[in-house]
Amino acid sequence: VPTPRVLLLRAEAQRLLYRFADAERSYQEYSSRNDFALLSRVETQQQMASCQSGEQLCLSGFNPWCVYRVKVARSEVSRAVDTSGRAYTLVALPSALQGPYDTLDSDAGESLLAFPRALDAGVRLVFPRRQFFMGPRDLYTTALGANGLWTQPEPVGAVVNSPYDESFGIVADDGKTLYFSSSGHYGLGGQDIFKSVYDARVGQWSAPENMGFPYNTPADDYLVGVPNARGEVLVASNRATGNDSMYVYCLEYDARSAGAALIDPEARCERARFDRVGGARKRSSKVTSARANAMVSVAHQGASFRDVERDPEYRVALAEGYAQQRIVDSLRVQLEQLRARVWDAKNAQQRRDIEQRIEPIERELLRAQKKADGQFVRASRIEQEYIVGSRVRSQESGGGESGFAGDDPKFLYLAQLAPTVFQRDEIETLGKASRGAKLCMLQAENLVRQQKEFLSYTVDSTVGTTAVSLGEEALERGARSFVLSFREGVSNEQQIYQQCLPVALMKSSRREQAQVQACDAKAREQYRNAELVERNSGPRAVSQGQFNALLLRMLGNRYMELGFTYVWGMVKFRDRVQQQIDTLLSWVAPRVAEEERSAVLPISQGKGVASAMRVAVPKVDGLTVENPSRYTEANPVPRDEKLPDGVVYKLQLGAYTNPIAPALFRGMYPVSAVTANDGKVTKYYAGLFRIKAEADKGKAIALQCGFREAFVVAWYNGREVPIARAKALEGARGSLADERRDMGVKGSYRVEIGTFDKEIPAYISETLWLLAPGKEVQKKHGGDGGWVYSVGVYASRADAERLCNNLIGSGFSGARVIEIATGEGERNE
Incomplete structure (x- = not known):
């Protein structure tokens, strides 16, 4: 029987050899021993999450060409990287921008800064900084003001900065795309490269997107050169060296060139070494079509749904349609790049040359799109023939759902029948949302645990209000970071599932309709509960309310997935979904633990x-x-x-x-x-x-x-x-009819604002909200048919006069103090 140390070493070796599934099983076996002397439970769970993320990222790995590579010392990266032709140069991080505890990273090599060549007002620097002792290393930003001085460094934001270390951020030429390295977001382990885009409308960065394999590996990877006009990036990594040195790779980068899934660990190792060394790629339509066919066959091999999915003609039509659509997407990217270069043309001749290159691509794109549409129409007609019964059923069709009872994908969008319901862009959206699924559950579990610990912590009467406030702020920060990171993915899942579950039920001839409707009802109940929780969250715990609402939406999405398992007969996958539902139920409706009961025993x-x-x-x-x-x-x-x-x-x-x-x-x-x-x-x-x-x-x-x-x-x-x-009204015991009389005690005052024909104007209400917070605004019929508005009651005349003077100073010249006397009406002062 292997010892925990052997299990841990074996898991680490498997992870470094890109055998992520085997490594995850080894970590699970290590965790089952409950001996965490070598690696804590939390660290073990993080390694398991990185293994699952690595396996997922390898399902759509890239295959870039390597233009050149050079090996440099880790402390010499800034001097070894060639940044000619780029809008910045790499320099060592100046001491003026370093945090008070950056010296703790003395063994991690130099900290880099992408310093712009053109120092225009408003240009921004992004750099790593450790602001607190034993705290994470976060990304900070500073901007150059019109006076030539840099602003005080501020954190980039909770979406980008994770609870773990970030390093080396660099902003692309568009001014809104940030590339950075982090060990806190979903990835393969170590420092992975991520991309985030700033949305000026909401003032927020988008959820970080992993650049994928093989740009990222279990080692430390950094993007030191953003994509230039030739589509080349510079990646620094210690994947093939020790910690004291790194390779700098110049790679041809295409964000949309994801290829077939990499299953073989040897192929993954070869891909990570960037063995494809050479010049620019010359893609042909034939190569793109072959790659698209390979992706379809690997990702959805054997997919069938009712009798139509077993029809060879139908499956060929879909495969050819998807292959042509891949060609269209590739040509569209080339076309957008060429059109963008038209605006950069320096003379008429350069513009004509670019336009001549655009025309054949446009014609090829239209031809490919026409072919793709034709194949999809052909497949749709075949499906309609099966629905109306004009096409004879396939002899292979045996009915029932036993053929897919063993279908147990990691995620629903990878199911064999997923392409029959989800569109291609919906599958891509679900795939993007699922990449951080493991990390999402881990962080949610930690936050739920922290909330329970905080509740038990506040029971102690010796805990001061300052400590309680600090604890509340920490919970708010954690909840805010979680919501910003995962809200978009959960919302996209909810939208797609709500649209596609009825389609799946209809295509299945309403098989298991009762179970599916029950799952749909439970899911919608959770979505409604989430809205109620958000509306009823306290003013000091807004993010925690949003976090609890997000857990309810996640629970609703799992109920939706449970409905899909009934439609498609996925028995094994259903068991895993039910386990996730049970886990989420324990979080959103927790039972009282024994240690909590002890306070009332x-x-x-x-x-x-x-x-x-x-x-x-x-x-x-x-x-x-x-x-x-x-x-x-x-x-x-x-x-x-x-x-x-x-x-x-x-x-x-x-x-x-x-x-x-x-x-x-x-x-x-x-x-x-x-x-x-x-x-x-x-x-x-x-x-x-x-x-x-x-x-x-x-x-x-x-x-x-x-x-x-x-x-x-x-x-x-x-x-x-x-x-x-x-x-x-304190002390009053009368009936509701006596309320006005009870208020009219001698020595109380109101401030009359004026007489208005209808409701009080909004700008006056806003002024009263500022000057008289918590005071009630009353109205009564005036002698001329209008409404007389007043504010009060005030116990002292001095308080009423203070408000009256403030109102007069704010432009309400008709304001006056009214004394209320029992049985005497109102008297002007």
Whole structure:
């Protein structure tokens, strides 16, 4: 039996030899030993995620030509790289831009900076920097101002900067495409090259896109030369050297030239060495067509759906159509590049030369597109013949779904029947979204665990508010980074699945219709829940609300995939999808763990538990903590109770789409529930207070019991009212008809704004929101038929006069103070 050390060494060797599937199994076996002395559990999971990402990236590997290669010392990269013809030069990172802890990377070689040759105002530098001790190395940016001075360095953003190290960022000539290396996004391990595009409309970078294999390997890879006019890139890597030196490769780069899947590890090693050394590629339509046919045959070999998918004529038509479409896409890229060069022509002759090259490509593109459309029309007609019964069924067709019960792809879009429902661009979109699936689940698990740890952490009354605030900020940062990284992919999956699941059901002659409709209903329920969670997230936990909503959308997508497994009869794949559903359910609707229950265990269950509970419970009138808890499964939290008359305050603990286990309230009493949105949402409240100050004290108890976002809500005679209004009514016990009279106590004041024909203008409302926050705006009929608007109530005349003077200074010359006296009406001051 191999020891953990042998397993770990074997896994690392398999990973470096591009045997990612074998390496993942070895890491899994190492993890099953529960001996993490050599490699921690988290690091093991990260290595397994990189193996899965590597296997996925090799399914569409590139095959670039290598123009030349040169071996240099790691500390001499900036002097060895030839940047002639590019808009920048490589220099060592100046000390003025280095962070206070960059010296920790003294053994990692020099830090590089792409310094522009033309120093125009607004030009930006992107560089790595370690700002905090033992913190990650992030990318920072600085811009050249009109005064010739550089701005203070700022982080590029949470989308680009991961919890791990980033190094060497460089902006392309278009000013919005950033190439950088990182070990924190999905990749093959080590430093991988990524690309992100800045969207000026939303002020945000796009989710990083891995440049793919073999540009990236398990070693450290850096893009030191962005694509130039000849389509050449410069890649520095230590894949074939030690850590003290690197190879700099000049490669011909085409982002759309992904080839067939690389399965053989030997072929992967050969591809990673860039053995194809030579001049520019001269692609022909025949080569492109052959490659497209190879991709179709490898990725979807044996795909069939009902009888039409077994028809040889139908399959040939689809294959030829996809092959011609690949040619069209390749020609379109060439055409766009030539059209872009027209604007760079320096004279009329150069422009005519480029236009002469454009014309034959346009004609070839139109011919290829016509052929592709013809093949797709032919395949569509064959499918229609099967639907109406005019074409005889294939003798191979045996019916049922047993032929695909063993279909167990890594992702749904790789299923044998996927091309019968998903369009080519949809498959590419799903493939892009799935590349970070393993990393997404790992990060989600870590965030859920951190949320649980933080809840248990806040139970300790010795923890100060500063520590709690820092913990909340850390959770917000982690949730924000997760949402920015994975929200786009999850949303794309949701959109495609919702559109294509009904198509798949129709093509299957509505096989397993009941199961599919049940899965669809569950998925839509999760999507609705996600929208409710986003709307009900607290103001201090916006990103955490978005994170929880994103988990619900992921759960909905898995239910959609479960529906596809019923349509296509994929029994094995269904089991894996169900496991993912169970995992996500445990995250979005967690059961109370035993260590959380210990805070509310009866003393009779053991002296050890009772003696360990040294939590000081604040004494607050209206809310207590009882041990044992008064609420159990047999005695649940009361719902929709009638409120007493007068002013009542409660603490809203949260709004949830599913009922909460009573143990989660940890002994708080009283607790009540109110249903909203036709029973789709349940709001939980704690306490029953008559004074606002006591309700504020109750927040400490709610925080101690794990509800850090609790806030005060007020009612008067059963009707929810603003807090300011409730404070003015404290002590009132009358009926709803007495409300106005109760407000009219002697010595209270309002500020009259003026008389308006209709509603108060928006600009006045905005001014009042700034000058009188929390105060209620009242209106009553005026003598001339208009509406008189006033603000208040104020307990002192000085406060009312202060607002009145501010309104007059803001241009409301008609503002005046009104004194309210019981039985005397209103008096001008």
